Amino acid sequence: MTAPATVPNGDALTSGRFAFGRNWSRFLATINEPRITAAGDSLGKLLGASELKGQRFLDAGCGSGLFSLAASRAGAEVVSFDYDPDCVACTSELRRRFSGGEAAPWRIERGSLLDESYLRSLGTFDVVYCWGVAHHTGAMWQAIDNLLPAVAPHGRIVLAIYNDQQYISRLWSGIKRTYQRLPGFLRPLYVAAIGSATFFKRLAVTCLASLLRLVTFRNPLVPFLNWLRETQARGMHGWYDLVDWVGGWPFEVAKPEEIFRHLRDRGFTLRELVTCPGHGCNEFVFERTDPV
Numbered sequence: 001m002t003a004p005a006t007v008p009n010g011d012a013l014t015s016g017r018f019a020f021g022r023n024w025s026r027f028l029a030t031i032n033e034p035r036i037t038a039a040g041d042s043l044g045k046l047l048g049a050s051e052l053k054g055q056r057f058l059d060a061g062c063g064s065g066l067f068s069l070a071a072s073r074a075g076a077e078v079v080s081f082d083y084d085p086d087c088v089a090c091t092s093e094l095r096r097r098f099s100g101g102e103a104a105p106w107r108i109e110r111g112s113l114l115d116e117s118y119l120r121s122l123g124t125f126d127v128v129y130c131w132g133v134a135h136h137t138g139a140m141w142q143a144i145d146n147l148l149p150a151v152a153p154h155g156r157i158v159l160a161i162y163n164d165q166q167y168i169s170r171l172w173s174g175i176k177r178t179y180q181r182l183p184g185f186l187r188p189l190y191v192a193a194i195g196s197a198t199f200f201k202r203l204a205v206t207c208l209a210s211l212l213r214l215v216t217f218r219n220p221l222v223p224f225l226n227w228l229r230e231t232q233a234r235g236m237h238g239w240y241d242l243v244d245w246v247g248g249w250p251f252e253v254a255k256p257e258e259i260f261r262h263l264r265d266r267g268f269t270l271r272e273l274v275t276c277p278g279h280g281c282n283e284f285v286f287e288r289t290d291p292v
């Protein structure tokens with residue numbers, strides 16, 4: 001593992017930010033084969049798992065390293081980086097436990113999306129995977145622009161960016177700011193309170209949808225099954241995902257059309273899109289179709 005002593009921009013941004021790496025380190029204890037399979041399935045859905053074999057895969061803002069591991073198992077040559085040293089340690093530990101350790105064609109290092117020269121030094125990749133990261137850098141559009149040169153001609157970039165829900169997004173921004181201001185011992189209680197509120201809201205909506213299906217002679221279990229599927233998607237863990245959701249700061253949002261136009265104007269063609277109806281991420285897969 002190579003770990004530069006300092007990460008330009010990344011270090012300056014560490015204060016007043018959510019400690020993603022600490023949360024991922026706790027999640028690490030829960031990682032097991034079903035979670036790894038779910039992560040692989042989610043990659044497969046977006047990119048076609050069989051297509052990853054022999055490809056160069058950059059996991060930009062790797063977090064726990066779970067998706068680097070899934071890509072590595074699918075036969076990709078992986079480079080993972082994150083600005084948070086705890087994420088780098090977590091990813092290295094994941095590689096040690098679940099793959100061939102340092103012998104695997106998988107490099108892990110510390111780096112920042114806001115460090116343009118670091119990104120240029122990495123070269124180009126067939127797949128750049130940047131899921132849920134750019135909107136947490138404090139400079140979302142700059143982070144995306146810095147990453148684009150890393151996509152090889154006809155290579156693909158996966159972006160997941162928080163959906164802009166206008167006043168609801170502003171509410172979430174307030175929730176996250178409040179989390180940052182709370183003393184450490186109150187934070188789990190705060191997360192549990194927000195989690196309960198969102199749980200009961202979702203329960204009420206799901207019950208209503210189920211009732212509507214029942215009176216129209218359709219399977220009333222479908223809304224509950226959809227909910228269950230969502231919570232298990234990507235191999236995440238309900239609690240640690242919630243902590244990341246409530247605490248994840250800085251926080252920016254974008255409408256799907258803003259991301260689409262931004263990438264289109266820079267020579268990329270949209271190949272896949274999964275939109276999110278509520279507070280969550282829209283997922284995009286773009287291909288670099290203009291070589292310039």
Ligand SMILES: C[S@@+](CC[C@H](N)C(=O)[O-])C[C@H]1O[C@@H](n2cnc3c(N)ncnc32)[C@H](O)[C@@H]1O
Binds near residue numbers: 021
């Ligand atoms: C919500 S997590 C997503 C992790 C992972 N991509 C996934 O899909 O599970 C956001 C990650 O972005 C990382 N991050 C935030 N700012 C960054 C930056 N400037 N450069 C690199 N990584 C950054 C955080 O440390 C954190 O691991």
